[in-house]
Amino acid sequence: MGVGDHLEVLIRRCYAGLDADQLRSEVLARLRGVLTVDAAFFATVDPATVLFTSAMADEPLGAVTEQFLANEFGQADVNKFAVLAGGRDPVRSLGQATKGEWTNSPRYAEVMRPLGLGDELRAALMANGRCWGVLCLHRENAEAGFADHEVQLVRRLAPHLGEGLRLGLRGSAVGAAGAGQVSAMDADGVPRIGPGVVVLDRLLRRHSVTAEAEHWMSELGAEEELPVAVRAVAARMRMGGVTARVKVRARGGEWLELQASRLGDDGQTVVVIEPATPAQLGSLLLDLHGLTPAQQRVTELLLRGYSTRQIVERLCLSPHTVQEHVRASFDKVGVGSRRELVSALLRGSA
Incomplete structure (x- = not known):
């Protein structure tokens, strides 16, 4: 060959x-x-x-x-x-x-x-x-x-x-979902397990870890050492001097957001790990499903409750073009109606 x-x-x-x-x-x-x-x-x-x-x-x-x-x-x-x-x-x-x-x-x-x-x-x-x-x-x-x-x-x-x-x-x-994994959010969008906190020393080594953080890090595939996502977001914050964030999909399918910030004046870094909300996920789910920029613009307005007429007026598109973008979004996300699309994307199940 x-x-x-x-x-x-x-x-x-x-x-x-x-x-x-x-x-x-x-x-x-x-x-x-x-x-x-x-x-x-x-x-x-x-x-x-x-x-x-x-x-x-x-x-x-x-x-x-x-x-x-x-x-x-x-x-x-x-x-x-x-x-x-x-x-x-x-x-x-x-x-x-x-x-x-x-x-x-x-x-x-x-x-x-x-x-x-x-x-x-x-x-x-x-x-x-x-x-x-x-x-x-x-x-x-x-x-x-x-x-x-x-x-x-x-x-x-x-x-x-x-x-x-x-x-x-x-x-x-x-x-x-097929393996019976439990979502990080309940039916009302409230996290089943709260935020976890990891404190790192000036060399970005583990200083202290809450039980919740241990759970979330195990979901990121790290049993003993720090997950690479924790190391990366902490390093970005340390080098850039400002709060850094990263979104990660855990082994169970749930989305997590990691946020790193400086803690005090002794060089420590705190990383908060928590389930990501739909607002935090933003356009990531639309990117994940391969929606084009034009399809994303229409879908983002649809998720905010806009009618077809309002989308037409806001984006200066024809009704036919809007419907074409909506149908394409349905196909890519794997749903058959606006209600299903909103449910899938806003609940983070897509």
């Missing part, structure tokens, strides 16, 4: 309904059949902030997590994931970004080279104009890095990976 055939198989697997962990494991295994990859980092992100929500990292990358986060969120460098996500080309190698002068990158000089790693190939995994994940492939330190045809292979694969992550994230709620 040639490289092109391997790539086609990889692309098909992105639409196989795999969850994020399954997709990451399979993609990395198959990529190693066509590329030399000595270490890899593969994360899902909150598309609104490009903060990590879950991650898979090969050794020796796990040993430098704190340095990596400090570089990503607080140090000037090339190929930042947020920059790739907002730029024309979401896939670039370190060699391309530095014109072969790898040492111009602090991340290479201070973090990767000491680990024996050289060139890296980074990708923001985009779908429907939003970033749903990031990928970084590493090579051992050597004179030669990633070739142009290898960069092009990842560039071709990246949007399919983004779509696969989006589909997997959307499907997690369906899987949770």
